[in-house]
Amino acid sequence: xxxxxxxxxxxxxxxxxxxxxxxxxxxxxxxxxxxxxxxxxxxxxxxxxxxxxxxxxxxxxxxxxxxxxxxxxxxxxxxxxxxxxxxxxxxxxxxxxxxxxxxxxxxxxxxxxxxxxxxxxxxxxxxxxxxxxxxxxxxxxxxxxx
Amino acid sequence: xxxxxxxxxxxxxxxxxxxxxxxxxxxxxxxxxxxxxxxxxxxxxxxxxxxxxxxxxxxxxxxxxxxxxxxxxxxxxxxxxxxxxxxxxxxxxxxxxxxxxxxxxxxxxxxxxxxxxxxxxxxxxxxxxxxxxxxxxxxxxxxxxxxxxxxxxxxxxxxxxxxxxxxxxxxxxxxxxxxxxxxxxxxxxxxxxxxxxxxxxxxxxxxxxxxxxxxxxxxxxxxxxxxxxxxxxxxxxxxxxxxxxxxxxxxxxxxxxxxxxxxxxxxxxxxxxxxxxxxxxxxxxxxxxxxxxxxxxxxxxxxxxxxxxxxxxxxxxxxxxxxxxxxxxxxxxxxxxxxxxxxxxxxxxxxxxxxxxxxxxxxxxxxxxxxxxxxxxxxxxxxxxxxxxxxxxxxxxxxxxxxxxxxxxxxxxxxxxxxxxxxxxxxxxxxxxxxxxxxxxxxxxxxxxxxxxxxxxxxxxxxxxxxxxxxxxxxxxxxxxxxxxxxxxxxxxxxxxxxxxxxxxxxxxxxxxxxxxxxxxxxxxxxxxxxxxxxxxxxxxxxxxxxxxxxxxxxxxxxxxxxxxxxxxxxxxxxxxxxxxxxxxxxxxxxxxxxxxxxxxxxxxxxxxxxxxxxxxxxxxxxxxxxxxxxxxxxxxxxxxxxxxxxxxxxxxxxxxxxxxxxxxxxxxxxxxxxxxxxxxxxxxxxxxxxxxxxxxxxxxxxxxxxxxxxxxxxxxxxxxxxxxxxxxxxxxxxxxxxxxxxxxxxxxxxxxxxxxxxxxxxxxxxxxxxxxxxxxxxxxxxxxxxxxxxxxxxxxxxxxxxxx
Numbered sequence: 029x030x031x032x033x034x035x036x037x038x039x040x041x042x043x044x045x046x047x048x049x050x051x052x053x054x055x056x057x058x059x060x061x062x063x064x065x066x067x068x069x070x071x072x073x074x075x076x077x078x079x080x081x082x083x084x085x086x087x088x089x090x091x092x093x094x095x096x097x098x099x100x101x102x103x104x105x106x107x108x109x110x111x112x113x114x115x116x117x118x119x120x121x122x123x124x125x126x127x128x129x130x131x132x133x134x135x136x137x138x139x140x141x142x143x144x145x146x147x148x149x150x151x152x153x154x155x156x157x158x159x160x161x162x163x164x165x166x167x168x169x170x171x172x173x174x
Numbered sequence: 175x176x177x178x179x180x181x182x183x184x185x186x187x188x189x190x191x192x193x194x195x196x197x198x199x200x201x202x203x204x205x206x207x208x209x210x211x212x213x214x215x216x217x218x219x220x221x222x223x224x225x226x227x228x229x230x231x232x233x234x235x236x237x238x239x240x241x242x243x244x245x246x247x248x249x250x251x252x253x254x255x256x257x258x259x260x261x262x263x264x265x266x267x268x269x270x271x272x273x274x275x276x277x278x279x280x281x282x283x284x285x286x287x288x289x290x291x292x293x294x295x296x297x298x299x300x301x302x303x304x305x306x307x308x309x310x311x312x313x314x315x316x317x318x319x320x321x322x323x324x325x326x327x328x329x330x331x332x333x334x335x336x337x338x339x340x341x342x343x344x345x346x347x348x349x350x351x352x353x354x355x356x357x358x359x360x361x362x363x364x365x366x367x368x369x370x371x372x373x374x375x376x377x378x379x380x381x382x383x384x385x386x387x388x389x390x391x392x393x394x395x396x397x398x399x400x401x402x403x404x405x406x407x408x409x410x411x412x413x414x415x416x417x418x419x420x421x422x423x424x425x426x427x428x429x430x431x432x433x434x435x436x437x438x439x440x441x442x443x444x445x446x447x448x449x450x451x452x453x454x455x456x457x458x459x460x461x462x463x464x465x466x467x468x469x470x471x472x473x474x475x476x477x478x479x480x481x482x483x484x485x486x487x488x489x490x491x492x493x494x495x496x497x498x499x500x501x502x503x504x505x506x507x508x509x510x511x512x513x514x515x516x517x518x519x520x521x522x523x524x525x526x527x528x529x530x531x532x533x534x535x536x537x538x539x540x541x542x543x544x545x546x547x548x549x550x551x552x553x554x555x556x557x558x559x560x561x562x563x564x565x566x567x568x569x570x571x572x573x574x575x576x577x578x579x580x581x582x583x584x585x586x587x588x589x590x591x592x593x594x595x596x597x598x599x600x601x602x603x604x605x606x607x608x609x610x611x612x613x614x615x616x617x618x619x620x621x622x623x624x625x626x627x628x629x630x631x632x633x634x635x636x637x638x639x640x641x642x643x644x645x646x647x648x649x650x651x652x653x654x655x656x657x658x659x660x661x662x663x664x665x666x667x668x669x670x671x672x673x674x675x676x677x678x679x680x681x682x683x684x685x686x687x688x689x690x691x692x693x694x695x696x697x698x699x700x701x702x703x704x705x706x707x708x709x710x711x712x713x714x715x716x717x718x719x720x721x722x723x724x725x726x727x728x729x730x731x732x733x734x735x736x737x738x739x740x741x742x743x744x745x746x747x748x749x750x751x752x753x754x755x756x757x758x759x760x761x762x763x764x765x766x767x768x769x770x771x772x773x774x775x776x777x778x779x780x781x782x783x784x785x786x787x788x789x790x791x792x793x794x795x796x797x798x799x800x801x802x803x804x805x806x807x808x809x810x811x812x813x814x815x816x817x818x819x820x821x822x823x824x825x826x827x828x829x830x831x832x833x834x835x836x837x838x839x840x841x842x843x844x845x846x847x848x849x850x851x852x853x854x855x856x857x858x859x860x861x862x863x864x865x866x867x868x869x870x871x872x873x874x875x876x877x878x879x880x881x882x883x884x885x886x887x888x889x890x891x892x893x894x895x896x897x898x899x900x901x902x903x904x905x906x907x908x909x910x911x912x913x914x915x916x917x918x919x920x921x922x923x924x925x926x927x928x929x930x931x932x933x934x935x936x937x938x939x940x941x942x943x944x945x946x947x948x949x950x951x952x953x954x955x956x957x958x959x960x961x962x963x964x965x966x967x968x969x970x971x972x973x974x975x976x977x978x979x
Contacts, residue, residue: 063639064689081683110683
């Protein structure tokens, strides 16, 4: 309860990320593509002379990105000392959670279950609570296993 | 030793500070077991450390306290307030002694016994030792003591900082460099703005100073790494029943802290290897007529941006036959190759995975894992390793590592519309693909180029990176010849070169590193991020990395007779008679541009003065004299017969310089002009090819330093660094301090009497300088920053018109 959440649309679904997990929201400038990396890695970009790895959140979760709009802004999150920018459909708002994260019977579906911590009620309606760390590493685990 | 001592003092201080709270808490509650343990650990550590440093008084005090506390811990004794006070008194005494040690003075004698007695123990528990020893390293006589004690903290010259903080500062400065680059880019595109450019230049200078300082801050003496080695060798040789003496040199060489960590394991491994396999057992050594005790030398040296660490032993040396057999058995080399490999190249096989010649596997080494890992680890940080060895005499490993990891010189290249950076240290040469000498061909799908007579594999960077093929035609590519640390050479084809300069390397996220073609990223001047290529890994994935550097051999596919058909590369130009001429490119060292007044017509043949060296000048029309075309710029080809050591050189004046070209048509010898070797056709024009032999026979000469007049400067920093360059610029050579010969002297007015006096042996003109702006009593002096006046005086003196001014 009372946790601050960043609300975003990812792959057409309303998702919430706990604000402390989000370092900042940036305008995405020029992205340098990185050849020979998995498709969810869009490239690298520079923000205030920091290099960020840009990840497409939709592809990382397991969807096709081109069915959805793309926000010109992105979340920045840190994982193991590296900074990532995560691209989503739209970044909507910041608001307060109205409930604790809850599981629902039957789960959220194959792709979402890997990255979801549960669902929360927000002033904008129920939203899937995402674990950013799981999102960043979602496809990484595949890469390591392959 | 000083450094270790400083560490000891710092560590003890740190522990004292940390345990001061414990001491207070223990005082309040003597039965508190946790506090007791903490204090026990403290005195125990102090005892151990000072045994190492030979501080017997400290050792006695801490030992006594430790004994008393141990009794409490064992339950033999109940801590009471007397004991607590006694222990605290000892801890205070330890603190005071540590202060004294740091200040380098002796601590007042006596009083220790009383403290120890207060613990309520008999002397029997104490180590027997004299009571009069003075333990500190200070040499000050006791008389100075009081004065010294007054300022013990003023002597503290170092502080301890968390490494994280240093790293943060370093990355902050790196970012500042990037931000500066960004700003520079914006300023450039905004055009010239003197009022901004000036301060910006200043900022840039300060920033690079700071960057240098920070880089040095991260430097650590390699001693920190070396310090543990003697002990390791001792333990190891004891285990193995050998006797080894270690000699360590160059501990003061400084290295990036990170780099020290990177080489710790490789170095340890090599030393273990040397002690285990290299140095023989004492009986074997005696049998071979060597000293019983083996000798291991570890030396660190800095050479430019590289540190080389040499580990050499006087052991049995590597057995090349055993290595060859092993390599043959593993299929690394063929019999045929074995026959052609010299000993040195064969030895490098030991860096191949899985190869060991050890007869038995010991706990120390010989499991066949190791040297390959050592090599990999070193290559990862841009270093290299090689081995030389003489059988029966010893083995020497040479490790070369770059000074720092984070700032390197790099080349940025374009490929398929994208930009990448390549570390400069790997780049051997850059060649445009159109060059005939490169002879790019495709054998199947593999590209091959000829480089210095060898067939070298060529990788298309766009293919390596799985990028769309570029619009640039294959023959318009630029070839980057990459030389890996292992000695392997390959060509990397790119669309073009963008720029080169210092780049700040930033790490990449693991998911990106997993592509195994990137070493990091960096930001360009315009803030655009660029990926830094990992050329070693690229080569490895393309399977062009030979297992052995020795496999690189001259291409046998190319028959010998083809070599004679290699087109002759020549520089084309028009001479002063309007002829199309060519001269073999190998002869041309560089192109010089001089003004015609740098030509000296006084001798039988004209001579040109270039960078203070007089060279014979050929190619000018015979009618030309000194008064023609004053101030005209002349283009000269600087020719040299390339015989290093005593090379002959001359300059050849040309009317118009054209491009370099391949002379593919046959050369037809001609005999009417002695300086022309042959004529040939190039396109539809005939070209006279100059005869290098005849040119050098007629004109060639050893370069001679010109007889510049020598100027003597006043002594001191100002004269050397500020006045000197101006005087050199004015065409003078600077006299050595102890050199009596001088054609002119510059001195400050107040010193001029000394020089002008007959005893000084100087009778040339003297230029007198004054430090003040205002002319003083006489007008014969020149203000020291009056540039025009100084140059004028020097010029006059040179032309001999001016007497002493």
